[in-house]
Amino acid sequence: xxxxxxxxxxxxxxxxxxxxxxxxxxxxxxxxxxxxxxxxxxxxxxxxxxxxxxxxxxxxxxxxxxxxxxxxxxxxxxxxxxxxxxxxxxxxxxxxxxxxxxxxxxxxxxxxxxxxxxxxxxxxxxxxxxxxxxxxxxxxxxxxxxxxxxxxxxxxxxxxxxxxxxxxxxxxxxxxxxxxxxxxxxxxxxxxxxxxxxxxxxxxxxxxxxxxxxxxxxxxxxxxxxxxxxxxxxxxxxxxxxxxx
Amino acid sequence: xxxxxxxxxxxxxxxxxxxxxxxxxxxxxxxxxxxxxxxxxxxxxxxxxxxxxxxxxxxxxxxxxxxxxxxxxxxxxxxxxxxxxxxxxxxxxxxxxxxxxxxxxxxxxxxxxxxxxxxxxxxxxxxxxxxxxxxxxxxxxxxxxxxxxxxxxxxxxxxxxxxxxxxxxxxxxxxxxxxxxxxxxxxxxxxxxxxxxxxxxxxxxxxxxxxxxxxxxxxxxxxxxxxxxxxxxxxxxxxxxxxxxxxxxxxxxxxx
Numbered sequence: 001x002x003x004x005x006x007x008x009x010x011x012x013x014x015x016x017x018x019x020x021x022x023x024x025x026x027x028x029x030x031x032x033x034x035x036x037x038x039x040x041x042x043x044x045x046x047x048x049x050x051x052x053x054x055x056x057x058x059x060x061x062x063x064x065x066x067x068x069x070x071x072x073x074x075x076x077x078x079x080x081x082x083x084x085x086x087x088x089x090x091x092x093x094x095x096x097x098x099x100x101x102x103x104x105x106x107x108x109x110x111x112x113x114x115x116x117x118x119x120x121x122x123x124x125x126x127x128x129x130x131x132x133x134x135x136x137x138x139x140x141x142x143x144x145x146x147x148x149x150x151x152x153x154x155x156x157x158x159x160x161x162x163x164x165x166x167x168x169x170x171x172x173x174x175x176x177x178x179x180x181x182x183x184x185x186x187x188x189x190x191x192x193x194x195x196x197x198x199x200x201x202x203x204x205x206x207x208x209x210x211x212x213x214x215x216x217x218x219x220x221x222x223x224x225x226x227x228x229x230x231x232x233x234x235x236x237x238x239x240x241x242x243x244x245x
Numbered sequence: 246x247x248x249x250x251x252x253x254x255x256x257x258x259x260x261x262x263x264x265x266x267x268x269x270x271x272x273x274x275x276x277x278x279x280x281x282x283x284x285x286x287x288x289x290x291x292x293x294x295x296x297x298x299x300x301x302x303x304x305x306x307x308x309x310x311x312x313x314x315x316x317x318x319x320x321x322x323x324x325x326x327x328x329x330x331x332x333x334x335x336x337x338x339x340x341x342x343x344x345x346x347x348x349x350x351x352x353x354x355x356x357x358x359x360x361x362x363x364x365x366x367x368x369x370x371x372x373x374x375x376x377x378x379x380x381x382x383x384x385x386x387x388x389x390x391x392x393x394x395x396x397x398x399x400x401x402x403x404x405x406x407x408x409x410x411x412x413x414x415x416x417x418x419x420x421x422x423x424x425x426x427x428x429x430x431x432x433x434x435x436x437x438x439x440x441x442x443x444x445x446x447x448x449x450x451x452x453x454x455x456x457x458x459x460x461x462x463x464x465x466x467x468x469x470x471x472x473x474x475x476x477x478x479x480x481x482x483x484x485x486x487x488x489x490x491x492x493x494x495x496x497x498x499x500x501x
Contacts, residue, residue: 055397069403078398082416082493091412095404 005066006031006148006178007052012061014047021047023205025061027197034179036189036212039199045182046075048204049152052180067178069096071146073154077137079125086121089140104143107173111139114169116162130157138166145174152182167191189215252485259477266473270466283463288470295464297452304471307437307448310365314372314440315433319425322377326384327414335385342378350375350436354443361444368440368450375436376429383428387421388414419494423487430479434472 007029014022021044029035039045050056052063053072071092079088089108093100100108112118115135125133134157141149155163170179170192181193189196190212197207198215267285274284297303329338353374357367396413404412441450449468456464488495 050397053397053401055400072401074394074398074401076394078394080395080412092402095399095402095408 004031005029005064006033007063007065007180009052009063010061012048012051012063013059014044014051014056015059020203022051022058023203025204025207027207027209029178029180031066031178032176033195034177034181034193036193036196037180037182037199037207038186038189038196038215039184039204040202041184043199043202044204045184046152049074049150049180049182052150065148067146067148069144069146070148070150071141071144073137073141073149073151075152075154075156077125077133079133079136079140081125084122084124085117085128085136088125088136089143092140092144098144107145108139108143111143111169114165115139131159131162134158135162135166142170142174145177147177149174149177149179150182151179153184154181155183155185155188163188164191186215251488252481255481255484255488256478258484259481263473263477280460280462283466285466288463288466291463292467295456295461295467303448303452306365307441307450308475310368310440310448311372311430311433311437313365314369314437315376315429317369318373318377318380318433319429321373322380323384323418323422323425325377325381327388327418329381330385330388335389338381338385342381345374346378348374350439351443354440357440358444363444363446365445367444368437368448371440371443372433372436376432379432380425380429383421383425384418388417391417416494419487419491423483423491426483427480430483431476434476438472 005028007027009028010026012022012025014020025048037045037048047056049072051058052065053070080091083091090100092098093104109118112121115132115138117132117135117139120128120132125136128136134154138154141151155166158166167188179192181189183189193212196210196212196215198210199205199207270282271285274282274287279287325338329335350371354367354371357370361367361370391413396409399409399412437448438450438453441448442454445451449472453465453468456462456468
């Protein structure tokens with residue numbers, strides 16, 4: 001029997017002191033669905049991922065993950081400085097007591113090619129650029145082909161060309177995985193997500209669910225919320241930030 | 246071969262330190278008469294005139310007391326630090342250890358002498374009690390610097406406590422274990438001499454005390470050199486062991 005939802009969030013609330021970041025948030029992610037969570041900076045996206053991952057507690061509300069082994073890709077690479085690229089990538093297998101089969105080894109080699117890390121497998125994190133560290137973290141999270149993947153701004157510091165290759169490879173190798181993908185860069189969304197949970201306030205509350213294709217239309221309507229920055233990328237910003245920038 | 250080189254390199258650094266001390270001593274000896282500061286050469290050439298019978302026994306018993314007392318403090322202090330950190334008893338432990346630390350060694354030594362009589366118990370207990378607080382407090386402080394972000398990552402993987410200990414706690418502990426060993430052993434050597442002053446009739450501390458009473462400064466300087474050599478050789482061995490077995494933790498931390 002297959003589960004209808006991979007993630008179900010019900011009336012979740014979270015505040016830091018008097019600053020509320022998640023307010024009565026409810027949404028769900030269907031099995032096999034790839035959804036982007038698009039919200040202004042500081043809106044509590046990372047906090048939501050941390051709550052779903054179990055490293056942060058919500059003040060109230062509840063959530064259900066229909067997978068015992070969800071994978072989270074955090075905003076920072078979180079690589080172990082005393083392990084090489086290869087050791088970092090295989091660490092989840094070691095922790096979970098899983099064997100590295102020939103099939104896994106083959107996938108690993110392919111991922112290294114896609115991420116241009118083949119020659120860096122024996123390097124330590126301090127020997128890598130920011131983008132290479134981020135790619136290593138991506139390979140580490142994706143190699144096990146998780147059924148449920150939560151990603152928090154996973155393509156930061158990765159060049160546009162590499163990003164396209166990596167996303168294409170994710171779509172090819174994980175066609176049935178459910179992905180919740182947090183970003184504030186609009187251009188990344190149609191590349192990976194089918195649907196978008198759109199938050200227009202600097203608070204995660206009452207999302208509007210739109211298709212990734214419709215996002216561009218939404219952006220042109222809500223001019224006060226989205227601006228195009230100097231790199232010609234559309235980012236979600238709150239109105240006060242826009243003035244500062 | 247590589248390990249031998251590492252050990253020789255550590256020993257070389259310590260030898261440079263020793264050479265500097267001997268040089269300063271040699272210069273000081275020029276300005277003071279030999280009955281106050283004898284020259285290094287005089288101390289060396291006149292060894293046969295003052296070296297006591299059974300010197301090896303005295304040296305051995307001092308090393309034994311140092312290793313047992315400090316070994317116990319090192320193990321118990323580290324375990325106490327880990328326990329206090331994991332059980333969140335950091336403040337009570339700090340208060341207790343600070344109280345122990347301000348206790349004057351001479352007073353504590355006399356108490357142990359009255360309790361256990363003349364013998365090895367006094368120097369061993371004195372070494373253990375006076376070095377333990379530093380071990381425990383340093384361990385707690387080292388663990389407080391563990392990498393929280395990487396720990397969260399392991400929690401997200403549902404890692405077992407043993408794996409969190411291996412990948413998070415051990416890397417945080419390694420530098421502390423080394424500095425505790427280095428700092429603690431130097432302290433232990435000083436304290437064991439005090440303990441042997443107070444409560445024994447053998448060991449280098451006892452010999453040093455006798456030589457001091459009779460103003461036999463050549464003998465006094467000889468024992469000081471022996472204690473210094475012991476500490477330096479120990480530091481070289483310890484430094485080599487850590488750089489061989491735990492090199493990756495230092496290497497990565499230095500470059501990060």
